Structure formats: C-alpha cells, structure tokens
Amino acid sequence: MIISEQKPFEEILGFLEGEEKVFIVGCELCATLCQTGGEEQVKEMEAKLEEAGKTVTGWIILNPACHILEAKRGFREKKEAVNSADSLLVMTCGTGVQSAMEASNKLVHPALNTVFLGAIKRFGQYEERCSLCGECLLDIMGGICPITRCSKGLLNGPCGGSQDGKCEVDPSIPCAWQSIIERLTKLGQLDRLEKIVAPKKWKDSLIAGLPVRR
Amino acid sequence: MSKLSEALQSGKFVVTGEIGPPKGVAIQEMLESAELLKGKVVAANVTDQQSAVMRLGSLAACHLLKEKGLEPVFQMTCRDRNRIAIQSDLLSAYALGIENVLCLTGDYVTLGDHPQAKPVFDLDSVSLLEAAVQLQQGKDLAEKELQGSPRFFLGATVTPGASPLEPQIIKMEKKVKAGAQFFQTQAVYEPEKFEEFMQAVKYLDVPVMAGIILLKSAGMARFMNKNVAGVHVPDSLIEEMEKAEKKGEKSIEIAARLIRELKGFCHGVHIMALGWEKKVPPVLDAAGL
Numbered sequence: 339m340i341i342s343e344q345k346p347f348e349e350i351l352g353f354l355e356g357e358e359k360v361f362i363v364g365c366e367l368c369a370t371l372c373q374t375g376g377e378e379q380v381k382e383m384e385a386k387l388e389e390a391g392k393t394v395t396g397w398i399i400l401n402p403a404c405h406i407l408e409a410k411r412g413f414r415e416k417k418e419a420v421n422s423a424d425s426l427l428v429m430t431c432g433t434g435v436q437s438a439m440e441a442s443n444k445l446v447h448p449a450l451n452t453v454f455l456g457a458i459k460r461f462g463q464y465e466e467r468c469s470l471c472g473e474c475l476l477d478i479m480g481g482i483c484p485i486t487r488c489s490k491g492l493l494n495g496p497c498g499g500s501q502d503g504k505c506e507v508d509p510s511i512p513c514a515w516q517s518i519i520e521r522l523t524k525l526g527q528l529d530r531l532e533k534i535v536a537p538k539k540w541k542d543s544l545i546a547g548l549p550v551r552r
Numbered sequence: 553m554s555k556l557s558e559a560l561q562s563g564k565f566v567v568t569g570e571i572g573p574p575k576g577v578a579i580q581e582m583l584e585s586a587e588l589l590k591g592k593v594v595a596a597n598v599t600d601q602q603s604a605v606m607r608l609g610s611l612a613a614c615h616l617l618k619e620k621g622l623e624p625v626f627q628m629t630c631r632d633r634n635r636i637a638i639q640s641d642l643l644s645a646y647a648l649g650i651e652n653v654l655c656l657t658g659d660y661v662t663l664g665d666h667p668q669a670k671p672v673f674d675l676d677s678v679s680l681l682e683a684a685v686q687l688q689q690g691k692d693l694a695e696k697e698l699q700g701s702p703r704f705f706l707g708a709t710v711t712p713g714a715s716p717l718e719p720q721i722i723k724m725e726k727k728v729k730a731g732a733q734f735f736q737t738q739a740v741y742e743p744e745k746f747e748e749f750m751q752a753v754k755y756l757d758v759p760v761m762a763g764i765i766l767l768k769s770a771g772m773a774r775f776m777n778k779n780v781a782g783v784h785v786p787d788s789l790i791e792e793m794e795k796a797e798k799k800g801e802k803s804i805e806i807a808a809r810l811i812r813e814l815k816g817f818c819h820g821v822h823i824m825a826l827g828w829e830k831k832v833p834p835v836l837d838a839a840g841l
Contacts (some may be wrong), residue, residue, distance in 0.1 A: 498714070
C-alpha cells in the first residue's frame with residue numbers, strides 16, 4: 339500500500355493563498371487505509387478550510403484517484419462544484435494528484451506527502467518493504483529485501499555497523515542482513531549467499547528516478 | 553610494489569598508522585602528524601569522510617603524504633560516489649602513485665554533519681574490490697578496455713568484536729573472494745576474543761592487522777561501547793583509565809600491552825591515534841616493536 343502523511347495545515351493554507359474556492363479530492367484505497375485522505379479526513383479538511391475562511395465547493399472520494407478515467411468520470415458527476423472551484427486540494431498520493439490534474443485540467447494542490455510502499459503490520463503501523471527496484475531478488479534473500487530494509491541498500495551485506503541484529507543508523511531498525519542470514523539459515527539455504535551479487539542495474543529501476551517507465 | 557605489501561609478505565610484524573584530513577584546507581597539522589609517523593609505520597591510512605563528516609579528500613591527502621615520503625593507504629568508501637566516480641578515483645590514485653587501497657562500504661550519511669545528503673552506495677565493499685580487480689585486468693565495469701591498467705594492493709576491513717560474529721565471517725570470505733589481499737580490523741580490546749576470531753578465519757589465509765585505538769579517557773571508552781558497532785572496551789580497562797592520573801601515559805601503557813598480547817596471532821597492528829599521533833612512537837617502543 340502507498341503510505342502517505344498529511345502536510346501541515348499551514349503549508350496547505352500557503353498553497354491556497356489568494357484563492358477562495360476549493361474542491362477536495364480523496365481516495366478510497368491507500369489514503370483511506372492509512373487515514374490521510376479518506377472520507378473522514380476529507381470532511382475534517384472541509385471543516386478546517388471553512389473555519390479558515392475558504393469556501394469548499396464540494397468533495398469526492400475517487401475509487402481510486404490514480405485511475406485517470408475514473409477521475410474524469412467522478413469529476414463529470416460533480417461538474418459544477420469542480421468547475422466553480424479555484425483549485426483542487428488532492429488528499430491522495432502523488433500519482434493521484436497528477437491523475438486529478440490530468441482528469442480535470444484544473445490547478446491542483448497536494449495535501450499529502452507520499453512516503454513509501456508499505457506493509458501493514460497492524461492498524462496505524464506501516465513498514466517499508468519494497469522499493470520498486472524492478473529486479474526482484476527476494477528469491478536469494480530469503481524473502482527479505484536488502485535494497486529496502488538495509489539502510490545502505492547493500493547487495494552483499496552486512497556492513498561493519500551491524501550490532502546485535504540492529505542497524506548502526508538507528509537501533510530501532512533491525513539489520514536486514516542479520517535477518518536475511520537468520521532466515522536463510524533456517525531454510526538451510528545459507529549457501530545462496532556465497533555468490534557475490536553484482537551491482538544493481540539502476541537504469542532498469544524506478545527508484546533512481548530514471549526514464550519514466552510505462 | 554607497495555612497501556605494505558612487501559612487509560606483509562616478508563612475515564615481519566607490520567605496523568600501520570592512520571591520518572584524518574582536516575575539515576578545510578589547513579593541512580599543516582596533518583603534515584606534522586605524517587612526519588611523526590614517518591619511519592615508525594610502514595604506511596598510513598587516510599580516512600575518507602570518516603563518520604560521514606565532510607573533510608578534505610583522501611585522494612588529495614594521500615598524494616600529500618606520499619610527497620612527504622610516507623606511504624599512504626587510500627581509504628575509499630561507497631557512500632558518496634557512484635561506480636563511474638569510484639573507478640575514476642581508483643585510476644586517479646594509481647596515476648598519483650598510490651597503490652594501497654582499503655575498500656569500505658562507509659558509514660551512513662545520517663551519522664555525519666550532512667544528514668540530508670543523498671547516500672549513493674552504488675557499489676558495496678565487495679563489488680568495490682571486484683571493480684578494482686577488474687581495472688587491474690585492463691577492463692572497466694562496462695567491459696571497456698583501459699588504456700593502461702592500474703596495479704593495487706587491496707585491503708578490506710572486518711569487525712572481530714561483532715555480535716553476532718558469523719555474518720562478519722561470511723562477509724569476510726566474500727571480500728577475500730572478491731580480491732582483498734589484507735585486512736585491518738576494527739579496534740580490539742579483548743585479546744582472547746580476538747584469538748578466537750583469528751582461529752575462525754584462519755582458513756581464509758589472508759594477512760590480518762589488528763586495530764588499536766588509543767584510549768583517551770574512560771568516557772571515550774564508554775562512548776565507543778555505546779556507539780561504535782563491534783567495539784567493546786572491557787570494564788577492567790575503563791577502570792584503569794578512570795583511576796589513572798596521567799591519562800596519556802596510561803593510554804600508551806594499555807595500547808602497548810594489547811599489542812604484546814595480540815602479537816602472537818596476527819600479522820600486524822593498525823594504530824588509530826585519533827589526533828594523538830605523538831604517542832604512537834612511545835607505544836611502539838613500549839610494545840617492543
């Protein structure tokens with residue numbers, strides 16, 4: 339799931355400076371699950387904005403926001419409210435914001451910061467597990483991704499900073515390589531680590547921000 | 553051939569030192585430390601933005617040391633440069649007559665004074681060693697032929713005090729496979745544990761130099777115990793430092809004692825004086841080297 343966090347309200351007000359009317363967009367998927375852009379949060383934002391002197395012309399929870407045709411359909415349903423607004427405040431991940439922009443052609447403001455692709459450990463607790471690297475090597479890593487879960491993204495770990503199974507960067511972070519070794523040992527597959535893993539092919543990876551993948 | 557390589561091959565007990573470049577361009581103190589170490593150590597490491605704190609570069613400092621007649625060990629980390637820059641710096645090092653290269657992964661960015669910098673880690677210590685070996689064989693990582701190949705004496709690090717130890721040994725084996733020809737360890741303060749470590753890695757058949765960090769105070773020892781992975785200063789040594797009136801002398805005494813105790817099961821020592829380079833010659837004297 340894409341994990342997002344709400345931007346500080348002052349920052350959002352800053353975006354809306356000089357504007358009067360705003361239409362709010364939320365998303366039924368990830369933003370709802372992590373409680374940053376679901377119906378409840380959209381209604382809260384509506385109340386806050388009105389209190390701050392803005393006029394909310396309306397709102398919609400798209401299912402999902404990142405689906406451009408779905409966004410177009412949704413905006414058509416709320417045509418008047420969308421058209422009369424100065425801008426859209428989009429309470430979704432960055433992809434949803436851009437999809438809303440493309441679907442409406444209106445000025446858009448992001449209400450959230452998109453932070454990582456996470457697993458849900460329990461309600462309200464998320465952990466980054468995948469970096470969308472495009473070259474999955476979980477097979478030789480016992481199902482634990484070092485690119486994501488090792489602070490240094492090492493392919494041949496651990497580093498000398500691994501102490502009692504914790505990462506030198508922050509003792510609350512488990513050393514991914516310690517975890518990988520333990521897991522492979524349990525599986526009787528420790529020999530998978532004998533082979534030296536070659537440097538990553540960053541051109542084929544999304545996370546390096548290189549050529550946009552389609 | 554590098555003096556360090558020759559010395560380790562000869563079977564003599566080898567001593568290396570370490571120099572940290574300044575945060576700036578005032579190199580006088582660094583050059584004075586070099587003078588103090590010259591003739592006492594076979595070679596001196598120059599750290600590469602140690603602890604991710606931005607400093608004068610290892611490459612330039614190694615060149616300055618070499619000009620002064622002290623053989624350098626070029627420490628190179630993977631934190632700040634991608635594979636293009638790394639290979640280039642390796643070629644540059646060789647062009648400046650630098651042969652000894654210590655290949656490290658590098659401390660993470662947030663440990664230093666530029667925590668918002670983008671960490672690179674395009675290579676790690678293992679692939680860095682492989683890259684250096686490939687350059688020696690006349691090709692770069694893109695399999696392109698080089699106009700002139702460098703020749704290095706490649707080293708790596710290991711943490712004998714790591715807990716648990718097995719992952720370190722797995723990694724050390726990979727480093728040897730990748731081309732590491734010598735090792736310098738993280739600081740050792742427990743000779744018995746170190747002996748066990750050396751027994752465990754005997755099969756790798758590679759020269760290992762035990763790391764010695766001069767203790768400056770009991771506080772420093774406690775700090776390292778808390779913050780530096782794999783370093784453990786036992787309570788007995790902390791007490792000795794605390795009780796000592798003359799910390800400097802006690803520091804020399806402890807270091808010399810450690811060296812005497814470790815000497816029997818390693819190929820040399822790597823002394824990290826952390827600014828106390830003046831004390832290195834008396835340590836060596838007291839250790840009987």
